[in-house]
Amino acid sequence: MxxxxxxxxxxxxxxxxxxxxxxxxxxxxxxxxxxxxxxxxxxxxxxxxxxxxxxxxxxxxxxxxxxxxxxxxxxxxxxxxxxxxxxxxxxxxxxxxxxxxxxxxxxxxxxxxxxxxxxxxxYLGDHIILRLGMIDGIQYPKVAEHIGYFMAETLFATSAWSMGSTERRQLMEQFTMNAELCKLSEDFIFTFPYMEHGSNYSNPATDVWARENIHTDSQYKLDVLAFKNLFVSKTEALLHGDLHSGSMMVNQADSYVIDMEFAFFGPIAFDVGKIIGNFLLCCTSHYYRSGGTEYRQWLLQQIEVIWNTFGSHFVERWTQAGESTLLTNGFLSNDEQAQYRQTYMHTLLQDAVGFAACSMTRRTLGIAGVADIRDIEDADIRSKLEIANLKLSKRLMTGRKSLNSIDDLLALIKNFYSSPIL
Amino acid sequence: MxxxxxxxxxxxxxxxxxxxxxxxxxxxxxxxxxxxxxxxxxxxxxxxxxxxxxxxxxxxxxxxxxxxxxxxxxxxxxxxxxxxxxxxxxxxxxxxxxxxxxxxxxxxxxxxxxxxxxxxxxYLGDHIILRLGMIDGIQYPKVAEHIGYFMAETLFATSAWSMGSTERRQLMEQFTMNAELCKLSEDFIFTFPYMEHGSNYSNPATDVWARENIHTDSQYKLDVLAFKNLFVSKTEALLHGDLHSGSMMVNQADSYVIDMEFAFFGPIAFDVGKIIGNFLLCCTSHYYRSGGTEYRQWLLQQIEVIWNTFGSHFVERWTQAGESTLLTNGFLSNDEQAQYRQTYMHTLLQDAVGFAACSMTRRTLGIAGVADIRDIEDADIRSKLEIANLKLSKRLMTGRKSLNSIDDLLALIKNFYSSPIL
Missing domain, CATH: 3.30.200.20 (Phosphorylase Kinase; domain 1)
Structure with a gap:
């Protein structure tokens, strides 16, 4: 089909x-x-x-x-x-x-x-694109919860923890041939930004840094390729596929997810990591955009709320689920199931951090940048922020396997931001 | 489609x-x-x-x-x-x-x-089903090479290391709806044998052992579920899907792979592990079936040849491959690619050993046993061999993450067989 x-x-x-x-x-x-x-x-x-x-x-x-x-x-x-x-x-x-x-x-x-x-x-009335609101330093009290809940509901419901084997394959079949947009992601998220490529963005100081610290960092590129392989070969659930702050319309009360044309069966951690990466890109931009620390702190808090909301709802659905492709009554005790879920969510966090790292670099070096950074006119300022985002991407990629909790992730991020950015 | x-x-x-x-x-x-x-x-x-x-x-x-x-x-x-x-x-x-x-x-x-x-x-002339020849202790000088070569060629050619993104999705689409046979594997390989289930085989002494050492071994069952998840969600290449010694027709010169109705996009390690598991099931049976050690040694040597032939051909194809979904000129240096392949093959071996472990238990406790063991009439002898196979399965599952090479795997197996089997 x-x-x-x-x-x-x-x-x-x-x-x-x-x-x-x-x-x-x-x-x-x-x-x-x-x-x-x-x-x-x-x-x-x-x-x-x-x-x-x-x-x-x-x-x-x-x-x-x-x-x-x-x-x-x-x-x-x-x-x-x-x-x-x-x-x-x-x-x-x-x-x-x-x-x-x-x-x-x-x-x-x-x-x-x-x-x-x-x-x-x-038409979503008085809603605006979340990215634009975040660039302006607007706090949305509900958005992180909404994002977490959206991911938990859509990703769990289309996973093998929820669907039966045959109905899941029927749904997969409906999205398998979204081939052109999958190929775009493969190229523009996981390939071109890490090498010399005509499609890449250019900012001289950033280019020099990328050449010396991204294009020639073997371990980082091997990690990126491993995540590309997950993107290509892990058909875990129906993803939104492009879930970032530009794919949301929000106001103080409501949040709407839009732009799901990239939808395909892929690794759950991709949706989770992409949105985290976009909050970090914005956080870095506010070292220039806002005077105080308040908005940056708010952004980091939202990452915590996104993960915690996502994780708790996902696990709640899982705990309540009936039989499915991967759940069979009598196979595991309740304690064993809880143990499996814990290991699973732990790996999911680490993988999400890897995908966040990829998102940050692609949005910095690749053709499709984020307005949070690209709209800053001063090329020197922009380059400092870009290099900060690349450094944070590398820290996330290197450090992800030591992360046992969202607290560990936030500690890593705060530690990174404790060094001068501008 | x-x-x-x-x-x-x-x-x-x-x-x-x-x-x-x-x-x-x-x-x-x-x-x-x-x-x-x-x-x-x-x-x-x-x-x-x-x-x-x-x-x-x-x-x-x-x-x-x-x-x-x-x-x-x-x-x-x-x-x-x-x-x-x-x-x-x-x-x-x-x-x-x-x-x-x-x-x-x-x-x-x-x-x-x-x-x-x-x-x-x-009609394959003077060929017989490999399993029957192996039960009779017949050595086939070419079969292990043929199996290794078959897997390398079919699995590499249908992987994202070889195919372009869109053509690969087109091929995937042709097999996505082989849902009923995938469901059979999910149930009979990865679920029912590890719990009380009406479909399971029964042999009293084996049943008691399984209840105390399989059905109640939390870590083992959690590992099995993780491999079931790989089976369900890792669409890495077009697998044969049922590659065991009963799916081959052989003589001293030729080998033919048959029975590919289970074909689907799954994890490469599944095909590799299933055939290894079946050689091990046969090896155990020959503690009863043959007098000396010769045939058992031959069987273990074949596991080595299967892996080495598979690995060397798979890597050779990979080294020679042009651009594909996962290979882009200019992204990795030759050294970096070699490093990636090494890590990949290392993980593939460990995963194959995990799938081999699942195969051994499913063929021991599940509805579809292997004639190597099930055709032995003496229930006590049979039970001793069955329990040996279950013990070896557990050793493989526990030990797989320490395996760095096929030599390590063979050392683990030989160490296991150094204890009395009958």
Whole structure:
């Protein structure tokens, strides 16, 4: 089974001019926007792959939808980098499943159109992209809990600890061919940033440091390759696949996870590690962005809350689960199961830290940087922050096997940040 | 994509009486058997799942074919254990691929019929099932090399070290839904033998020992569950999935691997460990079956040859490989690659030993025993050998993480066998 919608028949790229007419033909959307309304259309995506529009009733901005369309190339790189529109099929499948598993934590879909590779979703009112809020130093009291809960629910429910053997294989089959986006991750997260490659970002002082301390650090690169191998070969659960602060819309009360087009069966630690890595990238940026220590401390606390919420909910689901692919009544006693879970969560933390390390380096040296750092105009400042992120990535990678708890991880991070960053 | 041939239209179960007429309608088979020939038909399978017939020209026994048909239940358990015929689809797909990868080591297919879930293959002349030859103490000078070479070629070629990202996912998709046979392995290799279960074999003295030393050994069961998790979630390469001495036809010169209906994407160490475990089961049986030490020594030598042939060919392919999912020019130096391979092969050996341990216990306590042991009529003798196999399984599981080489493994095994077995 594959999404195979790469034929050009019935497909056209939507833009600000053509969107109103397209939307006028979809009753479910007309109902939201109001019949015959004048529409305001603006492009809002900071994603790297697709076009995302906000469309609202010109007379009543509270009536609005989000339109997301996949184009047959990598938006970030332009038409010279072809990329199948199939990815929207996987986003639709993942969003449908998440609507069942975590309905309050993902947007509602009003309309899906596989031929047009288009998804029309709930407009999230007064929410903003978490990354932008974090750059501005805004604290969101619920976001870490929401992230932890989202991961626990979606990752446990699609794992072999929860699903039966055959139903799990049926779900796997629905995502196996999300091949192009998996390949993007393989290349841009786990390969190009660690070597000389034309796609990489460049900042002279950072380049020099990377050449001497990343490209030539054998053990670090061997570790990265081991994590790439996990990414490629560990089909543990259905991952979001791109869970970072740019894939969340938040306000003080609510958090919504978006952009699940990278969804595939992979290692649970990847989703967990990627979000941790992104909080650390932001934390480093605030050595420049904010005066005091308060926001940085808040960010590190959120890493603790993310892990603890994720871990406790994941283990709770596991403890309550009935029989599944990996759970058989009578095989292990309750004590033995608890012992297995403890070892498992311990390894999961260590692997998440390894994936966090990869995320930090890819976002520093690779094509797709984070605005937290890349938007800082002063190249010298930026380079100091970039090198700090690379150093922290290396510390995480080297130190991960000594970590027995989230406290150990936070101690390692705080120890790192106790040296001057700027 | 799925084999979905479980409709009953156009399907009937073949037997000795109906086979000749069925075969007479297939020109490619008539050509082999001779037009209008009287046919001798005998059932020959010692497999647990399917019916296997030898069909020959009554006047010229050199003209013969093998007919293998999947029936909609587990042959070993009977019609009360339904099992989809889809498995033949996966055997056909795997055999087709193996015909390309290792043409001299698998039988040629004359005719495949997915509607009838039937495969008609080359008759392997004066070959016998390896297990039966090994029970009789026959030495096969080439078999270990052939096994090692078969595994190296098939496992490397279908791994992410050899295949590109997208083509690998396409191949994975062809086997993802071999769900029923994967479920059988999950249950019968990794679950039921380690607990009280109605399907298990029973021999009173063995049962008592197992209850006190297997069912209640927490660490051993936790290790088994970890290997079950690898089996379920590590999609490393296309495995044969049931590679034991009953899945090979041999003579002094040639070896053919058969019975690949369990083929699926799993951990490479599973195929490697299963065959090692089966050589060990046979070795233990020869403490009763043969007088001297010669055959046992030969069997242990074969384990060494299997591993060394497998390892050297696998690494050779890896060294020669071009770019693939996991290999990118310019990412690692040659020395770094060599270092990665060394670590990888080291872990692979340890994991293979863990899977060997699981195989030995499942073949001892589970429903599907090996004739090497189960055909010994004296229950006391049998129990002593069974308990020896369980003890060795536990030693392998406990000791695997200290093994740095095949020499270490053989030293562990020889040390075990230095204590009295009978």
């Amino acid at each position: 594959s999404g195979a919608n790469n034929t050009t028949a019935d497909y056209r790229i939507l833009d600000r001019d053509s969107l109103p007419e397209y939307l006028a033909g979809i009753p479910a959307v007309v109902e939201v926007l109001g019949p015959g309304a004048d529409l305001n259309v603006r492009e809002i995506g900071d994603g790297n792959l697709n076009f995302v529009f906000h469309v609202s009733n010109a007379a009543d901005a509270s009536k609005a939808v989000i339109v997301k369309q996949a184009v047959p190339y990598l938006r970030l790189a332009g038409e010279d980098w072809p990329l199948g529109r199939d990815r929207m099929t996987y986003e639709i499948r993942a969003l449908s499943l998440y609507n069942q598993l975590v309905p309050g934590l993902v947007p509602k879909a009003y309309h899906t159109d596989e031929q047009m590779s288009t998804l029309i979703m709930e | 799925s084999g979905a041939n479980n409709t009953t239209a156009d399907y009937r179960i073949l037997d000795r009486d109906s086979l000749p007429e069925y075969l007479a309608g297939i020109p490619a088979v008539v050509e082999v058997l001779g037009p209008g020939a009287d046919l001798n038909v005998r059932e020959i399978g010692d497999g647990n799942l399917n019916f296997v017939f030898h069909v020959s020209n009554a006047a010229d026994a050199s003209k013969a074919v093998i007919v293998k048909q999947a029936v909609p239940y587990l042959r070993l358990a009977g019609e009360d254990w339904p099992l989809g015929r889809d498995r033949m689809t996966y055997e056909i797909r795997a055999l087709s691929l193996y015909n390309q990868l290792v043409p001299g080591l698998v039988p040629k297919a004359y005719h495949t019929d997915e509607q009838m879930s039937t495969l008609i293959m080359e």
